[in-house]
Amino acid sequence: QKEVEQDPGPLSVPEGAIVSLNCTYSNSAFQYFMWYRQYSRKGPELLMYTYSSGNKEDGRFTAQVDKSSKYISLFIRDSQPSDSATYLCAMNWAAGNKLTFGGGTRVLVKP
Amino acid sequence: SAVISQKPSRDICQRGTSLTIQCQVDSQVTMMFWYRQQPGQSLTLIATANQGSEATYESGFVIDKFPISRPNLTFSTLTVSNMSPEDSSIYLCSGRDQNIQYFGAGTRLSVL
Numbered sequence: 001q002k003e004v005e006q007d008p009g010p011l012s013v014p015e016g017a018i019v020s021l022n023c024t025y026s027n028s029a030f031q032y033f034m035w036y037r038q039y040s041r042k043g044p045e046l047l048m049y050t051y052s053s054g055n056k057e058d059g060r061f062t063a064q065v066d067k068s069s070k071y072i073s074l075f076i077r078d079s080q081p082s083d084s085a086t087y088l089c090a091m092n093w094a095a096g097n098k099l100t101f102g103g104g105t106r107v108l109v110k111p
Numbered sequence: 112s113a114v115i116s117q118k119p120s121r122d123i124c125q126r127g128t129s130l131t132i133q134c135q136v137d138s139q140v141t142m143m144f145w146y147r148q149q150p151g152q153s154l155t156l157i158a159t160a161n162q163g164s165e166a167t168y169e170s171g172f173v174i175d176k177f178p179i180s181r182p183n184l185t186f187s188t189l190t191v192s193n194m195s196p197e198d199s200s201i202y203l204c205s206g207r208d209q210n211i212q213y214f215g216a217g218t219r220l221s222v223l
Contacts, residue, residue, distance in 0.1 A: 032210055043115075043203055043214035044154070088153060095210035098144075103153045 003027055006089055006102030015111050019076035023089035023102045026070065030091040030100075033065050035074045038086045038104070047087075048074065079109045113138050113206050117215035124194055124222050131190045132218045134204030139184040140213075144205040145177070148217070154203065160187040194222045 006023045013019055021035075032051055036044035048063040050056045050072075056063045064073040072091075076083055089102040114137040124130050134143065143160040158166040158179055166179035181187040191198050199222045204215040 034212075036214075041217075041219070043216045046211065046213065049211060090212075092210070098156060098159070099212060101153045 003100050004102040007105055008103055010106040010108050012108045013079055015109055017079050019079045019107055021074040021087050021105050023072050029093035032092050033072050034090045036088040081109050081111050084109045113140055113208055113213045115204055115206055115213055115215035117204050117218055121219040126195055128194055129190055129192045131188050132202055134187045136185045136206045140206035140208045142207040143187045145189045146203040148201045196222045198222050
């Protein structure tokens with residue numbers, strides 16, 4: 001079993017819909033959670049960074065962490081075709097510790 | 112934030128040769144890393160590049176195959192040695208500042 005599980009998709013949604021992405025993890029020590037967006041032929045770009053449980057909102061993006069369920073989510077409101085990319089979750093248990101990545105979910109937003 | 116530049120962006124190499132990838136960060140970062148990413152796959156950590164000392168390699172990766180240098184806080188190189196077609200992949204440089212990790216655009220390597 002992988003330490004971080006993420007549905008590979010593809011997840012196809014119409015423009016304007018809400019995109020819902022999630023990861024589950026097994027290591028209860030994880031405290032720092034990140035979401036990266038990766039366009040084709042580009043490096044991962046940090047979208048959201050959260051510590052411990054709770055919600056964080058940044059524009060159209062909302063990240064949620066439920067440590068009791070070992071489950072994190074990313075929501076994209078009013079999705080645009082430019083949101084079409086692969087989204088990777090990542091986490092670690094301490095600052096300075098190496099990141100553990102999910103496998104990534106490919107998202108397609110259709111005009 | 113940190114901006115990470117990698118070069119070359121892509122290369123096609125012959126079996127048995129070596130390629131050195133350069134990574135430059137625009138600001139000082141505490142840690143630098145090298146990852147490999149197969150098409151459609153997630154990131155696999157190769158090693159942590161340590162300034163002025165030998166890199167720390169992950170299981171399955173060895174210094175003879177992937178020698179790494181980090182002469183200062185903002186520059187690192189990864190060499191892929193004695194290449195085979197199995198080394199065809201995307202190689203990504205990453206820098207971390209206060210637990211925020213940034214990535215370069217990657218080097219797309221094809222080995223014939």
